Amino acid sequence: MYTKQEIIIKSYREGKSQRAISNELGISRKTVKKYITQFESGLQSGLPCEEVMAQFLSTPPSYSKEKRGRLKLTLEVQQVIDALLLSNEKKRQQGLRKQLLKKCDIHSLLQEQGIIIGYTTVCNYIKEKQGKKVPKEAFIRQAYTPGDVCEFDWGEIKLYIDGKLTRLQLAVFTAAYSNYRFAAIYQRQDTLAFMETHVAFFAQVGGVYKEMVYDNMRVAVAKFVGPYQKEPTQALLQLRGHYQFSHRFCNSYRGNEKGHVERSVEYIRRKSFGVKSSFTNFKEANTWLSNTIARLNNTKQQLTGKTANELFDQEKNALKVAPIRLRCFEQIQLRVDKYATVSYKTNRYSVADHLVGRFVDVKIMSHELWLYHDNQKVAIHKRSYHKHQWVIKIDHYLDTFKRKPRALPGSIALASSEYLKQLYRTHFTGEARGFIDLLIYCRAHKITHEKLEQVVNQLTQSPIKKLTVEKIKAVLGNKQEQQDEPLVPTQITTMAQSQLQQLSALLN
Incomplete structure (x- = not known):
């Protein structure tokens, strides 16, 4: 002007x-x-x-923006944003509404691709594209003391595990002072998962917070005894007694009373699985989550300018020292049926065939089942959360297969191992007895399936005409002999070496 x-x-x-x-x-x-x-x-x-x-x-100058071109928001940038919005729409149709990319995520992805553009420009374009205004909510900032409060909550995620869409549960802890986060994936929101994730969290941070905050989750609240009073579950009481912390329940439908973890569940879900939601197995998904959490905890926060790790280092001294790890499992006793299995939650788990008709003690954890007989561990199985599944190990049936070799080709025990099934069909069809002898030999010498596969590949790549059990045993035996300790010299071996040296001198 x-x-x-x-x-x-x-x-x-x-x-x-x-x-x-x-x-x-x-x-x-x-x-x-x-x-x-x-x-x-x-x-x-x-x-x-x-x-x-x-x-x-006295009148300020005015400018017309109608004829001005968009310097950063080019057609190529718009196409990239449109592709991400289309990806969000596909996730929404698949039921993955809680894993949609937000505007800030889209802006971060554009920057990772080397596109220099302002966050406001991205927001304005998306608002114009969607044609709607997002209502804003007001929050009241609270002040917290180091080591005082930690919040816990569950969140649902849907991931493709080995190509199959699976509904899983995300357990999340967030420290109110430092905003330090911890998360793990479980199959269900059950008591064992609730206890195990607390044990893992306290073990990682190396201490216990004074107060834990929960909403009205069924694994923490046993029943309502009044309009504002709730009775804790036995699992929560057991955790309280062991780790010596107090607890507080939020009011119904008041997620803002634990706003840190409420935000963390949504934040971790987006940052971890908004971009990648397909994994080969459950372990890979948990590893991806752990790496993402480590990166988020090492990112500077807007309000403090410090990372969660830096703030957590300040409150470590305020935490109560964590006691020894609490052992979390349920124990039941089951009878082994005629198929040498025990049934739990409609699924069957195998044990050694000589235990048919006997009782075994089963320790049930969120991921595994441990089976004992006469205080001796007889089997370990990964826990299945499907219905009517047979979790079988072929080693448990080798003694029965030796008496009934014709039962091998069509058995569930053989089908449970994809590698052994292919090995039998490729090289030992019609030779069930020899194949069973090979498996018994591997069990006796503690040879893993990986070691067996390595030897088979070595023999198939050599110029031999046919792969036989004797050749495999010979190679496995040679490998075992190379690992044996050297012979200790005795009087006989010493005299024999002396005589051989004298004979060699005479011949020369």
């Missing part, structure tokens, strides 16, 4: 030319001409010159 006033004053009061004004003010002659033309058009209204000048000089 100052430039506008100088142009008009120098032109009409001082009588300077447009060229002189341009040189004196250091601006373009087009700008000088534009303001003089606007002022002259105002004089045509018939008002006195002084009145028009006063009104014109």
Whole structure:
């Protein structure tokens, strides 16, 4: 506005030319001409010159944005944003609404691709594309003491595990002071998962917070005893007694009362699985989650300018020292049926075939089942959360297969190992007895399936005509002999070596 006033004053009061004004003010002659033309058009209204000048000089200049081009938001950038919005729409149709990319995630992905663009520009384009306004919510900032409060919550995620869409549960802890986060994936929101994730969290941070905050989750609240009072579950009481912390329940439908973890569940879910949601197995998904959490804890926060790790280092000394790990499992006793399996939650788990008809003790954890007989561990199985599954190990049936070799080809035990099934069909079809002898040999010498596969590959790549059990045993036996300790010299071996040296000297 100052430039506008100088142009008009120098032109009409001082009588300077447009060229002189341009040189004196250091601006373009087009700008000088534009303001003089606007002022002259105002004089045509018939008002006195002084009145028009006063009104014109007191009005700030206006600019038209209609003809200005978009410098950063090019067509290529728009196509990238549209592709990410389309990906969000596909996730929404698949039921993955809680794993959609937000505007800040889209902006981060654009920056990772080397596209320099402002966050506001991205937000305005998406708002224009979607044609709707997002309502904003107000929050009240709280102050916390180091080591005082930690919040826990569950969140649902849907991942493709080995190509199959699987519904899983995300357990999340967030420290109120440092915003330090910890998360793990479980199959269900059950008591064992609730206890195990607490044990893992306290073991990682090396201490215990004074107060844990929960909502009205069924694994923490046993029942409501009043409008505002809840009775904790036996699992929560057991955790309280062992780790010696107090707890607090939020009011119903008041997620803001534990806003840190409420935000963390949504934040971790987006940052971990908004970009990648397909994994080969459950372990790979948990590893991906752990790496993402480590990266988030090492990222500077906007309000403090410090990372969660830096703030957590400050509150470590305020934590109560964690006691020894609490053992979390359920134990039941089951009878082994005629198929040498025990049944739990509609699924069957195998044990050694000589235990048919006997009772075994089963320790049940969230991921595994340990089976004992006479205080001796007889089997370990990964826990299945499907229905009517047979979790079988072929080693448990080798003694029965030795008596019934014809039962091998169509057995579930053989089908449970994809590698052994292919090995039998490729090289030992019709030779079930020999194949069973090979498996018994591997069990006796503690040879793993990986070691067996390595030897088989070595023999198949050699010029031998046919792969036999004897050749495999010979190679496995040679490998075992190479690992044996060297013989200790005795009197007989010493005398024999001396005689051989004397005989060699005579011959030479």
